[in-house]
Amino acid sequence: MxxxxxxxxxxxxxxxxxxxxxxxxxxxxxxxxxxxxxxxxxxxxxxxxxxxxxxxxxxxxxxxxxxxxxxxxxxxxxxxxxxxxxxxxxxxxxxxxxxxxxxxxxxxxxxxxxxxxxxxxxxxxxxxxxxxxxxxxxxxxxxxxxxxxxxGTGTAWGGLDRLGDVGGATIAVFGQGPVGLSATLLATARGARVVALDTEPARLVRARELGAVATIDPTAVRAATALRELTGGAGVPLVLETSGASRAASDGLASLAPWGRMCVVGLGGEVRFDVLDLHRSQMTLMTSWSxxxxxxxxxxxxxxxxxxxxxxxxxxxxxxxxxxxxxxxxxxxxxxxxxxxxxxx
Structure with missing residues (x-):
């Protein structure tokens, strides 16, 4: 063969x-x-x-x-x-x-x-x-x-499971490649309000078609600022990072609401933060392996x-x-x- x-x-x-x-x-x-x-x-x-x-x-x-x-x-x-x-x-x-x-x-x-x-x-x-x-x-x-x-779709499911019950919550999904689009589709089906982020316009269009309630191009606006504006300044309770981009990980952390949870599934990037900046946020940062x-x-x-x-x-x-x-x-x-x-x- x-x-x-x-x-x-x-x-x-x-x-x-x-x-x-x-x-x-x-x-x-x-x-x-x-x-x-x-x-x-x-x-x-x-x-x-x-x-x-x-x-x-x-x-x-x-x-x-x-x-x-x-x-x-x-x-x-x-x-x-x-x-x-x-x-x-x-x-x-x-x-x-x-x-x-x-x-x-x-x-x-x-x-x-x-x-x-x-x-x-x-x-x-x-x-x-x-x-x-x-x-x-x-x-x-x-x-x-x-x-x-x-x-790909199973990896999105695994990341959503790590975040816990997403029903009724707003979740920011960074990256709208196959894993990110899967997360947008599955999180919507599980009752979440998805905000999709990507630098590729065509992928943002697909994210809308698959259920995202809003989309953000991080090259056009500051992602964390836009997410806080969409949530009345509160920030998002859930973030799923699928792109593997270090900038996306930083933006995800910066957009978290108090007690927020962020799960990283994208490969290739780095997650860095100043403990003093985020110490009082009571945030949870986790990874998910498929x-x-x-x-x-x-x-x-x-x-x-x-x-x-x-x-x-x-x-x-x-x-x-x-x-x-x-x-x-x-x-x-x-x-x-x-x-x-x-x-x-």
Missing amino acids: QGAVFLGDRKVELREFPDPEPGPGEVVVAIRASGLCGSDLHYYRDRPGAATTTGKYVAGHEPAGVVHAVGPGVPADVAAVGDRVMVHHYAGCTRCDHCRTGWPQMCSTAPTRVFGTHEHGAHAPFMRVPAATLVPLDRALGFAAGAAIGC MSIVQMRRCAEFVARNEVPIDDLFSHHWSLDQVAEAYEEFDKQSAGKGVIVFDGP
């Missing part, structure tokens, strides 16, 4: 790999959709020859598809040929407390394996994974939606039950042989979410 690999220096290409076969406790998934994630760009842009740009592993960590083959020792109620599934894209020891509570990315006894980085990922027709990583995909959801929930496998399932159930239009996040659908074009477009960071789709029932 052919699979896409990152070579660094904004290069991705297709290479030949053997068709995978399942070992004990494993399944092979026939991929139907494989999402492009913002974290992919770190490897796409990395220096050639780095550990993640050697062409050794198939890229892609947002898989959704159909169980194609089942290995020995996998109970039929866990996986059967033909099951529609998503994949939680981490694998740990399965025995430590973190793994047993659904957080294999926080495994305390073994190096975390990330599909698409340390193991073959989903930018290929087939993918071998431990059966324990599978999450059922409701027939009400398409495969592209399942792929999004596998990381989501647990339990949260992934709950996110999918919420989306299906409430008919949340996750498919509206997608601006581009690509075939595998268009992968170079797909990442060239995605690298511009001006559109919505992209997904590689494969033929199949």
Whole structure:
């Protein structure tokens, strides 16, 4: 089979790999959709020859598809040929407390394996994974939606969960890329009033379409000032930072109301503050690392039950042989979410 690999220096290409076969406790998934994630760009842009740009592993960590083959020792109620599934894209020891509570990315006894980085990922027709990583995909959801929930949309869900009950509250979502737009869509569905911030006008338009009650371009106005004006000077009780920009993190802190909570999910930036400036605010600052496998399932159930239009996040659908074009477009960071789709029932 052919699979896409990152070579660094904004290069991705297709290479030949053997068709995978399942070992004990494993399944092979026939991929139907494989999402492009913002974290992919770190490897796409990395220096050639780095550990993640050697062409050794198939890229892609947002898989959704159909169980194609089942290995020995996998109970039929866990996986059967033909099951529609998503994949939680981490694998740990399965025995430590973190793994047993659904957080294999926080495994305390073994190096975390990330599909698409340390193991073959989903930018290929087939993918071998431990059966324990599978999450059922409701027939009400398409495969592209399942792929999004596998990381980008699921990461937004995880960040919202970290912030607590958002219903009835105003939340500022910094960054309206795929994760930020997902947060805007999900927070709105969970009863929040979303103020969306981004420097790209087209993304602010999409945020409005997906439920934001107001939008702010931080290059046109001072973000913290604008947020305080929108809240009658009080500030916002909740902030979700998805852009990975240090300036956005600073603006988010500056816009918090007393007792406000801010969660950072964007990668690449720095969060700095003077303790004296914020000491009396009683604010809470936290991070969120994607989501647990339990949260992934709950996110999918919420989306299906409430008919949340996750498919509206997608601006581009690509075939595998268009992968170079797909990442060239995605690298511009001006559109919505992209997904590689494969033929199949």
